[in-house]
Amino acid sequence: MSLLATTLHLYLSAAAVLAPVLTAASDESLMQAYSAGDTRAFEVLYTRHRGPFWRYLTRLIGSSAEGEELFQDAWQRVIVARESYVSAGANAEATGSPFRAWLFRIGHNLAMDRLRHKNIAPESSMDDNVLQFPAHSDAEPEHMSISAEAHQRLMQSLAELPAEQREVVLLRAEGELSLEEIGVLTGHGRETVKSRLRYALAKLKQSLA
Amino acid sequence: MDTRDPKANASKAADELGRHQRVLDAYLAHSGSDPMPPPALDAKLLALAARAVNSTNTVPVGVETNFASGDANGFRSIKTNARARRRRWPFALAASVATIGFVAILARTNFQDTEGYGEPIYQASKYEVPGAAADQAPATAPLQEATLDSSREQSAAASMPGSADKAKMSHDRTIEQAIGRISAAPESPAPEPVDPETTDAAVARPIVPAAASAPASMPAEESDLAVSKLGTPSADLQAADTRSRRSSMDAAPAVNLAAENAVVETAEAPVPMSKTIEQLAAAEEEKAASTASNKVQASQAPQATMRSEPAQSGASAPLDDATKKDEFAPDAQSDAANPHAKTYTAIRVLRDSGEVMKAGAMLARFQKAYPQVQLPEDLAALAKAN
Numbered sequence: 001m002s003l004l005a006t007t008l009h010l011y012l013s014a015a016a017v018l019a020p021v022l023t024a025a026s027d028e029s030l031m032q033a034y035s036a037g038d039t040r041a042f043e044v045l046y047t048r049h050r051g052p053f054w055r056y057l058t059r060l061i062g063s064s065a066e067g068e069e070l071f072q073d074a075w076q077r078v079i080v081a082r083e084s085y086v087s088a089g090a091n092a093e094a095t096g097s098p099f100r101a102w103l104f105r106i107g108h109n110l111a112m113d114r115l116r117h118k119n120i121a122p123e124s125s126m127d128d129n130v131l132q133f134p135a136h137s138d139a140e141p142e143h144m145s146i147s148a149e150a151h152q153r154l155m156q157s158l159a160e161l162p163a164e165q166r167e168v169v170l171l172r173a174e175g176e177l178s179l180e181e182i183g184v185l186t187g188h189g190r191e192t193v194k195s196r197l198r199y200a201l202a203k204l205k206q207s208l209a
Numbered sequence: 210m211d212t213r214d215p216k217a218n219a220s221k222a223a224d225e226l227g228r229h230q231r232v233l234d235a236y237l238a239h240s241g242s243d244p245m246p247p248p249a250l251d252a253k254l255l256a257l258a259a260r261a262v263n264s265t266n267t268v269p270v271g272v273e274t275n276f277a278s279g280d281a282n283g284f285r286s287i288k289t290n291a292r293a294r295r296r297r298w299p300f301a302l303a304a305s306v307a308t309i310g311f312v313a314i315l316a317r318t319n320f321q322d323t324e325g326y327g328e329p330i331y332q333a334s335k336y337e338v339p340g341a342a343a344d345q346a347p348a349t350a351p352l353q354e355a356t357l358d359s360s361r362e363q364s365a366a367a368s369m370p371g372s373a374d375k376a377k378m379s380h381d382r383t384i385e386q387a388i389g390r391i392s393a394a395p396e397s398p399a400p401e402p403v404d405p406e407t408t409d410a411a412v413a414r415p416i417v418p419a420a421a422s423a424p425a426s427m428p429a430e431e432s433d434l435a436v437s438k439l440g441t442p443s444a445d446l447q448a449a450d451t452r453s454r455r456s457s458m459d460a461a462p463a464v465n466l467a468a469e470n471a472v473v474e475t476a477e478a479p480v481p482m483s484k485t486i487e488q489l490a491a492a493e494e495e496k497a498a499s500t501a502s503n504k505v506q507a508s509q510a511p512q513a514t515m516r517s518e519p520a521q522s523g524a525s526a527p528l529d530d531a532t533k534k535d536e537f538a539p540d541a542q543s544d545a546a547n548p549h550a551k552t553y554t555a556i557r558v559l560r561d562s563g564e565v566m567k568a569g570a571m572l573a574r575f576q577k578a579y580p581q582v583q584l585p586e587d588l589a590a591l592a593k594a595n
Contacts, residue, residue: 039259046255054246071246075254079261173233201233 027099035082046075049103052174057107060170061114062159070114074106104175105185108167115163150208157207165200168193382558537575549575549582556588569595 023044025033033041053074058067078085085102158166164186171182183193539548547553552575559568572592576584584592 034258034262037262039255039262042258042262043255046251046258050251051245055244058244068246068250072250072254076257079254079258 031082031085031099035085042079045099049100052176053103053107056104056170056174057111059155059158059174060111060167066114070107070110073110074103077106077110078103100175101177101181101185104171104177108171108185153207154204157204161200161203165196165203168196169200169204172197382554382561386554386558537578549579553585553588556591560591565591 025041025044027045027048030041030045034045054067054071057070057074058064061067061070085099158169161169167186168182171177171185172179177185179190179193179197183190186193537549537552539551552571556568556572556575559565559571569591572584572588573595575582576592
């Protein structure tokens with residue numbers, strides 16, 4: 001009985017020590033740990049990127065249902081290709097190919113394939129689930145109504161942007177990628193990305209004014 | 210942008226980026242950072258990731274397809290399918306064996322009982338019974354042929370347009386003629402009880418003395434009817450196995466004739482076969498005598514038939530005019546007012562059953578034998594048509 005209690009105590013102690021370590025670890029080290037069989041590393045990695053990646057896909061496609069499919073497909077590709085990512089990007093952090101850029105590149109490719117397969121342009125309007133503003137329980141009703149209105153205007157302006165400008169804005173805002181990373185991801189030069197971003201933000205500023 | 214002043218350009222770019230960043234901050238502030246994937250999707254992806262790591266070494270080939278398509282039960286479904294395949298093979302084997310057996314039975318039945326055109330063909334060698342039944346097997350051959358001819362006539366009559374009633378009438382007339390023939394024939398002794406232990410129907414037939422079952426004075430029209438039922442004598446002679454018949458008749462003529470008569474009483478075709486067989490044999494001998502140059506062979510042929518039918522030894526000779534004339538002679542039971550009623554009926558039966566040529570030939574022989582007789586209207590029309 002004492003042995004069991006000791007083992008449980010040691011396990012809890014190790015988990016308590018390792019949890020902050022995993023949370024503070026970089027994406028690349030978490031990916032390596034997951035490839036080695038540590039599923040907690042994947043949980044941390046997933047929790048870290050799920051929100052921005054979800055918003056990027058749903059707002060790029062304009063449909064929450066298709067965005068969910070793309071989100072699931074992208075993470076499954078991450079799971080399947082974990083070993084190839086580790087072997088090819090062992091020093092990804094040093095070479096400027098971080099996990100976040102890799103994840104968003106997967107999402108970008110899936111979204112482009114989906115749009116090309118359907119032979120349609122990205123939605124110029126977003127469905128209600130994408131436009132819906134998240135409710136905060138501690139927010140005041142007046143502030144919440146104003147924010148909801150601004151959010152709806154912003155989403156509508158975002159949907160009206162050209163696909164290239166919209167994607168650049170989303171990659172910059174949600175993915176927090178640099179202009180160089182966006183250029184590598186989309187296959188365009190840095191200046192092109194910068195120009196698109198400037199035009200897109202100008203339109204969004206008008207909508208928010 | 211002014212490229213001549215790097216400092217000014219740098220500050221201007223910083224301002225631009227600052228403005229961009231402010232817009233982005235505003236975007237983030239207004240777009241909300243809370244939109245997240247549904248918890249069910251989170252749980253599914255996390256479970257998928259854990260399963261992929263834990264079952265790396267046990268993943269069968271091709272499972273990545275199901276895995277990538279988001280099927281969380283991909284592993285289990287593949288294993289279930291393999292297990293189901295292993296359990297299905299006995300049923301597949303049983304179904305295959307049953308199918309092959311059924312096809313084999315069908316093929317055997319068709320190829321044994323039919324030949325060429327789908328009609329059952331009698332072959333004496335197939336039905337010969339080794340031992341005691343060997344002598345009786347050929348005797349059943351003409352009977353089966355007669356039965357088949359009768360059925361063919363009825364089917365031919367039935368195939369004529371609007372001939373359902375005709376076929377029924379023909380069948381009824383045939384039965385009536387058989388009844389009249391049986392009642393007119395000399396009484397034969399009752400068939401002996403069949404030994405219940407005997408399973409072979411050919412062996413179980415009663416043995417009746419030849420003299421009692423084969424009357425010497427058979428009405429001429431019956432023989433004509435019998436011949437007509439069997440078709441032309443030459444055609445039937447070609448179909449029959451004459452050698453086996455002759456040898457069997459030489460060996461045990463009484464047994465053959467008795468068996469034939471016993472069968473005739475219960476057969477569907479009400480034709481007395483003993484007379485028919487005798488006439489067929491006689492015609493065969495006639496043909497042999499006319500073609501062969503050996504006089505001895507021609508003289509021996511009638512002797513074989515005389516054993517079984519001494520009273521009609523003359524029947525082995527060619528059918529002359531006198532014989533043809535006698536076949537239409539009224540018997541003792543004929544109506545005095547219309548002594549040729551049976552002949553007319555026989556001709557009508559042939560005509561109604563589709564044997565118009567035979568009816569015409571029979572009518573011509575009758576007219577030749579009795580030129581002074583006034584024919585009924587329908588038969589006169591038939592004679593005129595011929």
